[in-house]
Amino acid sequence: MPRRKWLVLARNSYMLRTSGFGRFRYIVPLLIGVPIVGAIFAFVPWITNFFLDEVEVFFVSTAAIALIQIVLFTTFILFLFFPISFSLNSGQEEYYEILLSAPLRPKDVILGKFLGDMPFYSVGVIAVASVFVALMLPLGLGVIQGTLITLIFMLTFFSALWIGVVIAAMIRSKIGSSTRGKDIGKALSMAVALPMVGLMYALMSGTVYTALLDVESSGPLPFVLDLLPSSWGANVVVDFAVSPGDASGISLENTLRVGAMAIFFVGVLWAGTKFADRAYNLESQSLSSNLARQEGVFYRAIRAISGGGAFGTLVVSVFKDYGRRLENVSKIVYVIGLVALVTFFFGDAEDAEGGIIMMFFLLPFLAGFIVGEVTIRGKENLFIYRKAPKGELRLVRARLVQSMLVMVPLTVVATAIPLLMMSGASTAAAYMMVPYMIALSAALVVFSLGLFLMWPVFSEKPADMMANVMILTFFMMGCFFVTLFLGLFGEVNGWLFILTLTSIAGAIALMLGVRNLRALE
Amino acid sequence: MSKAMISTKELSKTYGRSGKVIALDKLNLEVYEGETFGLLGPNGAGKTTTVRLLNCIIKPTGGSATVGGHDLIKGSLEIKSMTGLLAESPGLYEKLSAHEFLQFMGALYDVPDDVLDTRTDKLIRLFGLHSRRNHLLEGYSRGMKQKVLIAAALIHDPPLLFFDEPTSTLDPNAALMVKDLMKDLAENAGKTIVVCSHILPIIEELCDRIGIINRGKLVAVGTIDELLARTGKNTLEKAYIDITGGVQKKELLSWRELRGAKA
Numbered sequence: 001m002p003r004r005k006w007l008v009l010a011r012n013s014y015m016l017r018t019s020g021f022g023r024f025r026y027i028v029p030l031l032i033g034v035p036i037v038g039a040i041f042a043f044v045p046w047i048t049n050f051f052l053d054e055v056e057v058f059f060v061s062t063a064a065i066a067l068i069q070i071v072l073f074t075t076f077i078l079f080l081f082f083p084i085s086f087s088l089n090s091g092q093e094e095y096y097e098i099l100l101s102a103p104l105r106p107k108d109v110i111l112g113k114f115l116g117d118m119p120f121y122s123v124g125v126i127a128v129a130s131v132f133v134a135l136m137l138p139l140g141l142g143v144i145q146g147t148l149i150t151l152i153f154m155l156t157f158f159s160a161l162w163i164g165v166v167i168a169a170m171i172r173s174k175i176g177s178s179t180r181g182k183d184i185g186k187a188l189s190m191a192v193a194l195p196m197v198g199l200m201y202a203l204m205s206g207t208v209y210t211a212l213l214d215v216e217s218s219g220p221l222p223f224v225l226d227l228l229p230s231s232w233g234a235n236v237v238v239d240f241a242v243s244p245g246d247a248s249g250i251s252l253e254n255t256l257r258v259g260a261m262a263i264f265f266v267g268v269l270w271a272g273t274k275f276a277d278r279a280y281n282l283e284s285q286s287l288s289s290n291l292a293r294q295e296g297v298f299y300r301a302i303r304a305i306s307g308g309g310a311f312g313t314l315v316v317s318v319f320k321d322y323g324r325r326l327e328n329v330s331k332i333v334y335v336i337g338l339v340a341l342v343t344f345f346f347g348d349a350e351d352a353e354g355g356i357i358m359m360f361f362l363l364p365f366l367a368g369f370i371v372g373e374v375t376i377r378g379k380e381n382l383f384i385y386r387k388a389p390k391g392e393l394r395l396v397r398a399r400l401v402q403s404m405l406v407m408v409p410l411t412v413v414a415t416a417i418p419l420l421m422m423s424g425a426s427t428a429a430a431y432m433m434v435p436y437m438i439a440l441s442a443a444l445v446v447f448s449l450g451l452f453l454m455w456p457v458f459s460e461k462p463a464d465m466m467a468n469v470m471i472l473t474f475f476m477m478g479c480f481f482v483t484l485f486l487g488l489f490g491e492v493n494g495w496l497f498i499l500t501l502t503s504i505a506g507a508i509a510l511m512l513g514v515r516n517l518r519a520l521e
Numbered sequence: 522m523s524k525a526m527i528s529t530k531e532l533s534k535t536y537g538r539s540g541k542v543i544a545l546d547k548l549n550l551e552v553y554e555g556e557t558f559g560l561l562g563p564n565g566a567g568k569t570t571t572v573r574l575l576n577c578i579i580k581p582t583g584g585s586a587t588v589g590g591h592d593l594i595k596g597s598l599e600i601k602s603m604t605g606l607l608a609e610s611p612g613l614y615e616k617l618s619a620h621e622f623l624q625f626m627g628a629l630y631d632v633p634d635d636v637l638d639t640r641t642d643k644l645i646r647l648f649g650l651h652s653r654r655n656h657l658l659e660g661y662s663r664g665m666k667q668k669v670l671i672a673a674a675l676i677h678d679p680p681l682l683f684f685d686e687p688t689s690t691l692d693p694n695a696a697l698m699v700k701d702l703m704k705d706l707a708e709n710a711g712k713t714i715v716v717c718s719h720i721l722p723i724i725e726e727l728c729d730r731i732g733i734i735n736r737g738k739l740v741a742v743g744t745i746d747e748l749l750a751r752t753g754k755n756t757l758e759k760a761y762i763d764i765t766g767g768v769q770k771k772e773l774l775s776w777r778e779l780r781g782a783k784a
């Protein structure tokens with residue numbers, strides 16, 4: 001009898017994830033889940049009891065449906081985008097190639113991985129559901145009602161997750177596993193993150209919530225939300241809260257709703273496997289190999305800025321290798337988008353200083369993203385420079401110039417966004433921040449280059465890059481708090497203090513970095 | 522006998538804190554100007570380490586050497602300028618075209634602009650890459666990349682060339698072309714060439730002398746005839762196996778026995 005391949009793969013996927021747990025691996029989800037759920041049930045009802053009246057009032061108000069809709073919808077979207085973003089970012093083709101060279105169907109691979117990960121996602125979903133159930137327990141919620149609520153959460157989120165997994169697989173098969181496909185995938189994974197972050201900010205700042213409460217003036221938003229499967233459950237949850245107790249509270253309508261959700265999930269699962277089999281194969285159409293375009297004004301300008309000649313060619317070459325990676329471009333768009341979003345949702349029109357403080361935490365990321373490229377192509381790539389006469393110095397200088405050329409304009413844009421969006425900032429002093437931030441970002445580029453040469457990152461995994469970025473971030477935070485502590489914050493001396501400290505640290509790091517580059521083997 | 526281009530004395534390289542991995546153990550070797558020298562040895566023998574040392578990419582942990590009359594440590598700048606290297610697993614910029622990559626390499630070695638342009642063009646044509654010269658390297662096959670890298674090693678026209686496994690990823694036609702190119706470089710351009718390869722026929726045809734290296738030690742050096750005479754074998758392959766030791770034939774299928782293979 002042929003084994004059920006997706007079951008084998010699900011098991012394999014589960015084993016991979018739990019490999020660190022030894023003989024406890026089979027109960028890992030329980031080990032994580034039981035304490036969490038236990039804690040929720042111990043504390044939440046206890047808290048609800050204090051506010052029982054308010055909670056009851058809340059659930060009969062329109063606000064309840066709106067709030068629960070939002071919670072379900074947000075998590076729905078998160079679960080939908082998470083696998084897309086993740087799968088696009090991590091190129092797992094080699095692994096899939098092994099799997100698909102075995103007698104398997106794509107459906108088995110995708111379904112197997114989904115089911116293998118399900119126990120872990122279940123822990124998260126059940127925890128979220130438990131919060132709601134525990135919150136409503138003091139209202140007199142019945143056991144069946146509680147179970148149904150948990151079921152609603154699970155159905156909603158697993159539908160989302162599965163749709164996300166299938167979409168990810170389909171995008172993958174479309175863009176192919178070529179170098180270029182991977183490149184596009186990475187860029188997309190950053191791109192899909194931005195709307196997600198935007199949504200989160202919109203929710204956090206209360207814009208959507210207000211819109212939902214104010215049904216008349218908010219246009220199509222509540223209507224659209226109602227159509228989404230994530231919202232069907234919200235009505236049931238609120239209904240249960242209004243009429244708690246298994247005997248009286250479970251109406252035919254609510255049973256139908258839960259039934260519809262179950263059917264939706266099964267339908268999605270079924271359609272997904274069909275799609276997966278058809279859309280996902282390894283012989284993805286490879287994208288035509290890309291042509292290098294004729295050198296335009298842009299690169300000619302860069303060549304000129306870096307002084308032309310051999311050095312100009314070096315700078316232009318590393319710049320091309322950087323700029324032609326979509327992923328780098330999307331990282332930059334992401335960071336700038338983040339600045340715009342934060343300013344838009346949280347910016348206080350009177351307070352430009354807040355926007356400036358934000359820059360302290362953003363510039364390290366920007367510098368890290370840009371400079372981190374230096375070692376990412378691997379040791380062998382560095383050996384090209386090692387082989388050339390004075391190659392190490394050429395590398396460092398070319399990278400410094402190239403990184404500055406990317407960093408400075410971005411810093412100007414990122415500083416200008418809060419300044420322009422906030423009316424309180426239109427003073428000459430505020431505009432002095434622009435040259436200041438340019439100087440600071442230049443110092444950070446030096447610092448960052450030093451760090452990445454001291455602790456080179458030879459892989460493209462974002463997690464590996466984070467270590468150096470974190471050092472930069474903590475350094476900036478340290479500077480920030482020291483200035484605050486010295487009472488210099490917001491004063492010229494404070495700004496200069498931070499800049500000086502960063503420059504000194506940068507110079508030292510670069511010196512050590514170059515030394516390490518020379519000794520690398 | 523002509524002048525020594527490379528001369529090493531007890532040249533050694535160890536890796537790890539306490540020098541646990543002895544990659545190269547007291548190498549004494551002379552390579553003469555204008556000759557083609559073959560470096561043979563099993564995987565992990567220390568060939569790549571030797572090549573990296575002689576190109577000043579890594580620093581020796583013992584001994585000394587001169588390349589083109591320059592000391593390995595003090596004269597590293599001069600040595601790097603006068604050597605060309607095709608590395609075993611070289612890095613390149615995938616997002617550059619062949620043309621752009623060669624321009625980049627030329628810039629690294631300070632090739633004057635006018636020379637660089639014509640040379641880039643000629644090398645690209647020589648390797649049959651002209652129609653693809655503006656395509657990004659990411660779309661090239663391994664063999665095509667190898668051709669670009671060989672061109673890059675030649676871009677500053679150095680008198681001393683190192684080829685570390687030059688043909689291992691090439692198709693037979695391309696391998697033949699590279700072999701002929703190396704021959705031409707030696708015979709008609711007066712280059713000194715050091716080539717590491719496992720492909721014995723190529724070594725046999727190209728090299729004036731060969732050295733066999735095993736576990737970091739140079740165990741034999743001389744012309745092919747000298748090596749054959751020394752081992753009493755009639756082919757280079759047999760001599761090589763004799764010197765480095767091979768796997769016994771009867772052991773080759775021993776892994777099957779436990780499973781009771783019948784066929």
Ligand SMILES: Nc1ncnc2c1ncn2[C@@H]1O[C@H](COP(=O)(O)OP(=O)(O)O)[C@@H](O)[C@H]1O
Pocket residue numbers: 521536537542543544562563564565566567568569570571
């Ligand atoms: N960077 C390194 N770190 C540690 N050991 C290394 C390194 N490079 C090479 N070695 C070791 O040195 C020995 C010789 O390697 P290598 O010169 O690459 O051999 P070959 O080129 O002859 O196959 C091997 O045992 C290898 O593991």
Ligand SMILES: [Mg+2]
Pocket residue numbers: 565568569570609685
């Ligand atoms: Mg080698």
